[in-house]
Amino acid sequence: MTFRTRFAPSPTGFLHIGGARTALYCWLEARHRGGEFVLRVEDTDRERSTDEAVQAILDGMHWLGLDADIGPIYQTERVARYREVADKLLAEGKAYWAYETREEIDAMREAARAKGEKPRYNGYYRDRNEPYRDDPNRVLRFKNPLQGSVVFEDKVKGRIEWSNSELDDFVLMRSDGFPTYNFAVVVDDMDMGITEVIRGDDHVNNTPRQINVYEALGAPVPVFAHLPMILGADGQKLSKRHGAVGVMQYREDGYLPEALLNYLVRLGWSHGDQEIFSRPEMIELFDIADVNSSASRFDMAKLGWLNQQYFKNEDPARVAVELVWHLEHIGIDPATGPAPAEVVTALADRVQTLKEMAERARVWYTPITEWDEKAVSKHLGSATAPAVLDKAGQKLAALDQWTVEAVHGVIEAIAAELELGMGKVAQPLRVAMTGTQVSPSIDHTVYLCGRENALARIVEARSRCVG
RNA sequence: GCUCCCAUCGUCUAGCGGUCUAGGACGUCGCCCUCUCAAGGCGAAAACACGAGUUCGAGUCUCGUUGGGAGCGCCA
Numbered sequence: 438m439t440f441r442t443r444f445a446p447s448p449t450g451f452l453h454i455g456g457a458r459t460a461l462y463c464w465l466e467a468r469h470r471g472g473e474f475v476l477r478v479e480d481t482d483r484e485r486s487t488d489e490a491v492q493a494i495l496d497g498m499h500w501l502g503l504d505a506d507i508g509p510i511y512q513t514e515r516v517a518r519y520r521e522v523a524d525k526l527l528a529e530g531k532a533y534w535a536y537e538t539r540e541e542i543d544a545m546r547e548a549a550r551a552k553g554e555k556p557r558y559n560g561y562y563r564d565r566n567e568p569y570r571d572d573p574n575r576v577l578r579f580k581n582p583l584q585g586s587v588v589f590e591d592k593v594k595g596r597i598e599w600s601n602s603e604l605d606d607f608v609l610m611r612s613d614g615f616p617t618y619n620f621a622v623v624v625d626d627m628d629m630g631i632t633e634v635i636r637g638d639d640h641v642n643n644t645p646r647q648i649n650v651y652e653a654l655g656a657p658v659p660v661f662a663h664l665p666m667i668l669g670a671d672g673q674k675l676s677k678r679h680g681a682v683g684v685m686q687y688r689e690d691g692y693l694p695e696a697l698l699n700y701l702v703r704l705g706w707s708h709g710d711q712e713i714f715s716r717p718e719m720i721e722l723f724d725i726a727d728v729n730s731s732a733s734r735f736d737m738a739k740l741g742w743l744n745q746q747y748f749k750n751e752d753p754a755r756v757a758v759e760l761v762w763h764l765e766h767i768g769i770d771p772a773t774g775p776a777p778a779e780v781v782t783a784l785a786d787r788v789q790t791l792k793e794m795a796e797r798a799r800v801w802y803t804p805i806t807e808w809d810e811k812a813v814s815k816h817l818g819s820a821t822a823p824a825v826l827d828k829a830g831q832k833l834a835a836l837d838q839w840t841v842e843a844v845h846g847v848i849e850a851i852a853a854e855l856e857l858g859m860g861k862v863a864q865p866l867r868v869a870m871t872g873t874q875v876s877p878s879i880d881h882t883v884y885l886c887g888r889e890n891a892l893a894r895i896v897e898a899r900s901r902c903v904g
Numbered sequence: 905g906c907u908c909c910c911a912u913c914g915u916c917u918a919g920c921g922g923u924c925u926a927g928g929a930c931g932u933c934g935c936c937c938u939c940u941c942a943a944g945g946c947g948a949a950a951a952c953a954c955g956a957g958u959u960c961g962a963g964u965c966u967c968g969u970u971g972g973g974a975g976c977g978c979c980a
Contacts, residue, residue, distance in 0.1 A: 445980090446980090447979080447980045449979085449980075479980060481979095481980085482979055482980065484979085485979075485980090539977095539978075542977085542978085543977095546976090546977090549906095550905070550906090550976095551905095552905095553905050553906075554905080554906070555905080555906045555907065555976055556905095556906090556976060556977095557976075574978090576978055591909095594908095594909065594910090597908075597909080598908095599907080599908075600907085603906085603907055603908090603976090605976090607977090607978095608977080608978050610978085611978040612978055613978075615978085617977085617978065617979085617980090618979070618980045619980090621980095622980090637974095638909070638910090638973090638974070639973095639974055639975070639980090640974095640975090640980090641908065641909065641974075641975080642907080642908065642909095642974070642975040642976075643975080643980090645908095663909085665909085665910075665973090666973070666974080668973090670915080672972080674973085674974095700916095703916065703917080703929090704916065704917095705916085705917095706917095707916080707917055707918070707928095709918070709928085710917090710918070710927080710928040710929075711928095711929095712916095712928085712929055712930085729916095729917080730909080730910065731909090731910050731911065731973095732909095732910070732911095732972085732973065732974095733915085733916065733917090734915060734916080735915095736915050736916065736930070736931085738915080738930060738931055739915075739916065739929080739930040739931080740930095741930090742929090742930055742931085743930090745943090749943080784942095785943085786941095786942055786943035786944085787941065787942045787943075788942085812940095848939085852939095858939080859938090859939045860938095860939050860940080861939085862939075863939030863940070864939065864940065866939090867939075867940065873940090874940055874941085875940055875941045875942090876940070876941075877940090877941080877942085878939070878940090878941095879939055879940085880939095882940095
């Protein structure tokens with residue numbers, strides 16, 4: 438039997454951070470065990486499912502590189518199959534029709550709650566053997582065992598036991614003829630040969646009833662692994678207000694998919710003291726059984742740090758591909774300035790997101806529009822600034838080759854000839870090149886401007902000198 | 905209310921009865937380096953929720969308390 442996991446999102450919104458981690462763990466577990474990864478879209482809620490959401494999920498998975506071996510499979514396309522299985526359960530006396538109205542069900546629950554009991558369906562039609570009626574309220578309910586308990590060994594939570602007396606006869610098929618989640622998942626996981634179910638721990642409560650359905654169907658019960666939640670930085674459930682955004686938002690915000698994945702894999706899982714994991718390493722080392730059983734919080738600061746680690750260690754050409762996307766996103770034409778890979782090299786240790794990187798790269802692609810007053814008065818207003826700029830203009834114009842090293846040599850020569858410290862040379866030049874007093878090392882800053890541009894900016898800055 | 909789950913530095917975690925005067929990472933703070941900003945180096949502060957057991961010995965096992973969370977739908 439092939440090892441098989443599945444990721445089964447419902448398309449009622451984008452792929453959020455918790456879903457992304459679940460998808461990652463399913464994907465890793467399948468890869469690690471040499472099995473297959475199935476993507477199944479749980480769209481039986483016709484009210485809330487949208488095509489846009491389906492697309493958003495697909496886009497998110499693609500961006501993260503979590504490719505499925507099988508799927509996407511859509512549940513709505515399998516309705517005939519659910520009806521078939523439902524009929525079988527009905528024929529075998531393992532399910533029955535019930536005819537209560539929603540109001541009656543609500544009243545039933547309220548009454549139970551009032552008595553301090555768990556709100557449940559009371560099984561009124563369970564043993565009545567009433568003939569089938571074509572009632573608009575009719576639903577098919579599962580005959581849950583009355584006695585005993587359900588026990589399963591969760592791969593992350595450990596042994597969980599549930600008394601059948603806690604479970605009621607839940608709905609298998611709704612009055613509209615569509616299956617409920619608890620029924621559809623079982624049929625699907627059975628049909629698709631899923632051997633390991635990895636999902637959020639908000640499903641732990643559903644597991645016992647699902648196991649009962651597997652058993653009623655005579656199907657093998659898969660192994661379960663329930664992942665703890667990911668909370669917001671404040672320890673509260675992720676909401677629209679703090680961080681419950683789609684993974685594609687992380688792209689917009691300037692994070693590399695490899696950094697997000699690395700962050701996510703370490704959130705709830707670890708391998709000794711290791712923090713950085715390449716994709717092959719994750720596949721090799723990941724084991725769902727090593728996942729922590731407690732909830733964790735999402736920490737943007739650490740994500741930022743990791744993102745920067747990738748800026749520093751990945752091939753600049755790779756990061757440049759993403760940078761170009763961001764440059765274009767803010768209206769900069771990468772063709773109007775230095776090679777993006779060189780920008781990556783210059784800014785890698787200075788920013789944590791591609792968004793910042795693109796913003797800070799702006800000076801090399803577009804003319805300076807704003808001059809920081811303080812910077813100008815402090816560094817262009819000094820007594821030595823004019824001489825520095827004049828010399829820089831001459832020497833840079835005379836350079837044989839325009840390289841970072843050559844530019845660096847010019848700057849050192851100026852400092853030596855004028856008998857000035859590096860600060861006295863670098864700062865006026867920095868203001869000339871950028872209009873501000875903050876930028877990467879001065880040689881890179883000048884180099885990235887390009888000779889023509891650098892010389893023009895020196896002229897412009899010279900005119901702003903006091904003397 | 906009922907059922908289930910969870911509990912080590914601010915955060916992510918290591919720890920699978922003795923090697924824990926609890927380790928690493930992010931963040932924070934200090935120092936160094938330094939052309940700005942960073943990055944980097946060095947160092948510091950910082951945690952076993954509480955209470956009973958079991959045991960020669962408990963962060964590690966058991967129970968309880970407290971505190972979080974999830975579920976109790978013809979949502980998934």
